[in-house]
Amino acid sequence: MKEYFGRPESKILKRRQGRRYRQINDIKIKARRIAYKAFKEGKVEKTPCQKCGKEKVEMHHPDYAEPLQIVWLCKRCHMMADGLVPIG
Numbered sequence: 001m002k003e004y005f006g007r008p009e010s011k012i013l014k015r016r017q018g019r020r021y022r023q024i025n026d027i028k029i030k031a032r033r034i035a036y037k038a039f040k041e042g043k044v045e046k047t048p049c050q051k052c053g054k055e056k057v058e059m060h061h062p063d064y065a066e067p068l069q070i071v072w073l074c075k076r077c078h079m080m081a082d083g084l085v086p087i088g
């Protein structure tokens with residue numbers, strides 16, 4: 001917890017994420033909710049990471065307009081798919 005304390009840059013980052021970001025985030029949350037529900041109901045099958053074959057995977061949506069179009073990726077590949085470079 002210590003590292004989150006006294007870091008003003010995280011506050012600035014939040015302020016920069018305006019209405020557009022929140023709208024995109026809303027679509028993401030909705031897509032995840034639909035996908036998770038489908039997964040719980042057994043409509044979606046979990047597979048190992050489609051990029052590296054790791055067993056521990058997360059849901060990735062290439063297109064949030066298609067909530068049931070799920071790609072299973074491990075955390076690292078997921079971050080890269082979302083355009084983020086994992087550290088460490």
Ligand SMILES: [Zn+2]
Binds near residue numbers: 049075076077
């Ligand atoms: Zn992977």
